[in-house]
Every structure is written in structure tokens, then in C-alpha cells.
Amino acid sequence: VDDVDELQNLPLRVVLPLVSSAAVTVVSVVFVAFVWWPAALTLLTCLAAAAVIATGWGWVSGARAERSIAPLRGRLADAVADHLGSLDVLVACGAEASSRARIQQRDDALRRAVVRRAAAQAASTALVSLLAGAASVLAVLVSAPAVAAGGLSGPGLGVVVLVPMAVFEVFTTVPLAASAWRQVRAAADRIAEAVPAVGDDATGELRPATGTPPALGDGLHLRAVSASWPGDDPDSGTGGDAVPATPVLRDLDLDVRPGERLLVVGSSGTGKTTLAHALVRFLPVAGDYRIGSLPVSSLAADDVRRTVGLCEQQPMLFDEDIRQNLLFARDTATDAELEDVLERVGLGGWLRERGGLDARVGERGALVSGGQAQRIALARGILHDFPVLVLDEPTAGVDADASDALLTDLLQAVGPDQAVVLISHVRVPDGLVDRVLRLDDGRLTEISATR
Known part of the structure; x- marks a missing residue:
């Protein structure tokens, strides 16, 4: 059930953030290019670096924890259900304490996996914030000579410095969307394993339904x-x-x-x-x-x-x-x-x-x-x-x-x-x-x- 619910996160937590970030990125880079093209090139480079570094770091540090959360949650639920379903027997045999200890062990394992995933997401967000600051600093460095030479006005400098900060505010959702995508994909894989495709006949060939019942005829x-x-x-x-x-x-x-x-x-x-x-x-x-x-x-x-x-x-x-x-x-x-x-x-x-x-x-x-x-x-x-x-x-x-x-x-x-x-x-x-x-x-x- 949790895996089916996880699939519903695909449009909200994966597709929508990625589409929004891509649209804002394209519009912002084009806008900065009209003001001062070297600053636009710098912004585009920093965004690409953020996408690769932050998403890659999240993948390396959090993917294993993300894959383990659903199975760990299932094992915890099984342990709780077994404990409650056989509580009278456990009490009679003096085994309730060991059953509770098993539940606690599985709860601790789940908590550690959740903490590792949260830490990986926090680190990815921090990397994006650092690169946002770097983009603004680089924008100042590449634009300062143009301001001194009179090729770029003061308001123009403000645009090329502040726009990267605004863009990266939206771009912070990209690592989170990548994390959500890994969870959705893992859920889909588990569902596929649990419900294998079955063919319509002995050859395994699938046929689309017409919605029309075949006539019974003579039986x-x-x-x-x-x-x-x-x-x-x-x-x-x-x-x-x-x-x-x-x-x-x-x-x-x-x-x-x-x-x-x-x-x-x-x-x-x-x-x-x-x-x-x-x-x-x-x-x-x-x-x-x-x-x-x-x-x-x-x-x-x-x-x-x-x-x-x-x-x-x-x-x-x-x-x-x-x-x-x-x-x-x-x-x-x-x-x-x-x-x-x-x-x-x-x-x-x-x-x-x-x-x-x-x-x-x-x-x-x-x-x-x-x-x-x-x-x-x-x-x-x-x-x-x-x-x-x-x-x-x-x-x-x-x-x-x-x-x-x-x-x-x-x-x-x-x-x-x-x-x-x-x-x-x-x-x-x-x-x-x-x-x-x-x-x-x-x-x-x-x-x-x-x-």
C-alpha cells in the first residue's frame, strides 16, 4: 500500500519541480544574457554544476537509505502485527519482552535509514546554497570590469548579481525531486516484483481488452x-x-x-x-x-x-x-x-x-x-x-x-x-x-x- 501511495508522488514531487526549475532556469539565463552575456554564461555553468554535484551527492549518500526505508517499514509493521496478534501467547510464555525488543530493533533500523536520507537531502540543499553564493560572486567578478568601463550600468549589475540568487532558490527543489524519483522508482520495482505480468494465454502474449463480452452462443x-x-x-x-x-x-x-x-x-x-x-x-x-x-x-x-x-x-x-x-x-x-x-x-x-x-x-x-x-x-x-x-x-x-x-x-x-x-x-x-x-x-x- 505504501508503495502504491509512493507512485502518486511522481507528478507532484518529481515532474512539477523539475518542469518549474527548467522553465525558471531558461527564462532567467536568457534574461541575464540580454543584460550581460558573460554573466549569463557564468550562471548557466553554476546551475549545471549544481545539478551534477548536488544530485550526484544525494544519489551516492542517500540512495541506499532510500531503498531500505520501505522494506524496513514493512518489517516493522509485520513485527507489530505479530506481537499484537499473539500477545496472549507471548505473555503466557514470558516472551513479550523479547518480542518488544525485536520491534525496538526494527524501529531503530528504520529511524537510522530515515536520518541518513534526511542528512543526504540536507547536504544536497546546502551544496546548492553554496553554489548560489558562488554564482553571485562570480557574477560580480565577471561584471565589475564592464561596470568600470561603462559597458554595464549599476542597475544592470544588480540584475546579474541578484537573479542567480533567485534562480537557485527555485533550483533547490531539483535534488529533492531526484530523491523523490529514486523512491518512486524503487516503489515501482517492488510492485513489479510482487505483481508479475501474466500473459493472456499459455504463450504469455498480452491482448488488449475490447470491453465487449464474447457471445456465449451454444455454451x-x-x-x-x-x-x-x-x-x-x-x-x-x-x-x-x-x-x-x-x-x-x-x-x-x-x-x-x-x-x-x-x-x-x-x-x-x-x-x-x-x-x-x-x-x-x-x-x-x-x-x-x-x-x-x-x-x-x-x-x-x-x-x-x-x-x-x-x-x-x-x-x-x-x-x-x-x-x-x-x-x-x-x-x-x-x-x-x-x-x-x-x-x-x-x-x-x-x-x-x-x-x-x-x-x-x-x-x-x-x-x-x-x-x-x-x-x-x-x-x-x-x-x-x-x-x-x-x-x-x-x-x-x-x-x-x-x-x-x-x-x-x-x-x-x-x-x-x-x-x-x-x-x-x-x-x-x-x-x-x-x-x-x-x-x-x-x-x-x-x-x-x-x-
Whole structure:
């Protein structure tokens, strides 16, 4: 989060100071040149020296401290979070003092890095001030003979002496902008490392999204599809973008027809979540995967996800009210539509008890149960009106007694034209799905057609 915030400093603390300094420098040098060109040449030389010396000094003395501040801040935050989260255990085991000492050590390391960065910035600013004085002194030296000879007037001498001082007042922001640039670049590098680019298909090729959902046509069709998680096979030489030699899904065949209710069952570790992520193109796939007549390999992943939606095992709820947690699925929805969709997923009574759409759900949904979070996630999918909706283990974390009721409400709430791929480790009540498939060893086999 801190690194993302740091990127926002680019226009304010880097671009704007550099552009302002450059504009003032050009105008001032040209103006002094009209008064007395040797003084303008002296000013330009001093400004160039200030840019090289002050910025270079800041780079040498402060770059290492600047790069270390964000990681040190993160380690301090981790230590504090660990201490608070396990405080009862630490007290019981008599280890609270050592935990506090670890926090203090990390705080001291962060403070030293901040002091080193501040010292480097102060030294750079001091160098610029010294060069400003040197520019004024040199202006006097090169202009004095002209004044004595009558070639430069007294007011002209005042201009060539005072303008450098004013210019350098603005120029002091250049070393600070260079420091800010180093911090922004370091933040961008850390973000790039944490969020590597993932291609839209097994070749790693990126395609721009069109914003138009591909037509479902006669449904989804998968033939001899293989998929795996990036990095599962570090010896494959693919860098995590292509399907490794031993994928989780192997030669999988699947058809999902419009409006069909499909149940995929299987034990833990058989690839059910892998299938869910492959269907919405969160994972690269090999083989023939089509939406209607269109090969998914020819589509941008974002466009695929306009047709195939996913409700994950642990839905992401934001620390906002219920309204905002639904509106990002369709921001034009009215309050009446939001209340109606919550009624459809079985949350009408709960909504009224909570006081309406303004009730907050807490950080990451801390104020709602697992079943309620799944119902809110389904409400999003209904609002977005995905032609195909994938429900990945919606009963995970839900009591067994409430599981049947939750599955019944979820499947009955979805519109008749929406296809549903329900991925679950439990069977559903009779009459709710059209077909039941078992995923075993990366392959699907049909168990039954239930209706």
C-alpha cells in the first residue's frame, strides 16, 4: 500500500519541480544574457554544476537509505502485527519482552535509514546554497570590469548579481525531486516484483481488452484442456507463463450449455479450484477452450471474464457499506434493485435487521458470516448478469446444517438463462442441478444427469 501511495508522488514531487526549475532556469539565463552575456554564461555553468554535484551527492549518500526505508517499514509493521496478534501467547510464555525488543530493533533500523536520507537531502540543499553564493560572486567578478568601463550600468549589475540568487532558490527543489524519483522508482520495482505480468494465454502474449463480452452462443466447450498454477514446475523453463509438464488438469473435456446447472464434485487437491480459475482465465490453459465458436486464445482475459464470472471460496468484501460492495458489479443499479437481488439470495431479512444498505460489512467482511459473504458475492454475479457463473466451494466455512439451505438459495436465485458451474466437495439437494461430474486426477467423468 505504501508503495502504491509512493507512485502518486511522481507528478507532484518529481515532474512539477523539475518542469518549474527548467522553465525558471531558461527564462532567467536568457534574461541575464540580454543584460550581460558573460554573466549569463557564468550562471548557466553554476546551475549545471549544481545539478551534477548536488544530485550526484544525494544519489551516492542517500540512495541506499532510500531503498531500505520501505522494506524496513514493512518489517516493522509485520513485527507489530505479530506481537499484537499473539500477545496472549507471548505473555503466557514470558516472551513479550523479547518480542518488544525485536520491534525496538526494527524501529531503530528504520529511524537510522530515515536520518541518513534526511542528512543526504540536507547536504544536497546546502551544496546548492553554496553554489548560489558562488554564482553571485562570480557574477560580480565577471561584471565589475564592464561596470568600470561603462559597458554595464549599476542597475544592470544588480540584475546579474541578484537573479542567480533567485534562480537557485527555485533550483533547490531539483535534488529533492531526484530523491523523490529514486523512491518512486524503487516503489515501482517492488510492485513489479510482487505483481508479475501474466500473459493472456499459455504463450504469455498480452491482448488488449475490447470491453465487449464474447457471445456465449451454444455454451462453453473445453477439449483436451490442461492447466496448472504458475511456478508449479520450476524446471520447466517457462517462467510460470506456460503450462508445466505435469499440469493439475489433464486432457479435460467439458461442455456447459446456456442455462445449465452443473455440479463438479471431487476430493481436496483434485483440481476443482484450478478448473474454476481456468474457466475465467485467471490461469493459462493449453488445449481447445471456446466460448461459443470463439477460441479463448483469441480473446483478452478481461473480455472472457465479462461472459464467465467467478464467486470464489472467500469472497472479497471491502470495508464499506453493503451498497458499495454491490455497486461495483453494476454501478447504475438503484437501491430498489439492490434490495431485490439481496432478497433473491436470501438476505432480505438480514438486510432489514442490519438497518438497510448503509450497514457496513467490516474489513474483509469481518461483520458478516461465511454464508452471508457467499450470498453477497452471488448477488454481485446476478447484478452483473454473467451468462456463465462459476461458484467455487460456496459452502466452505459454512456449517453442515446450513449448507443445503445455502446451496438451495444460491441456485434458485440465479436467473434461468444463466449457466452455473457449481464446484463443491459436497452433494446438493435433489433437483437443483442438471448434471453431476466428478473431477479426479485432473479429468472429468459424468456421474449422472439428475433432471
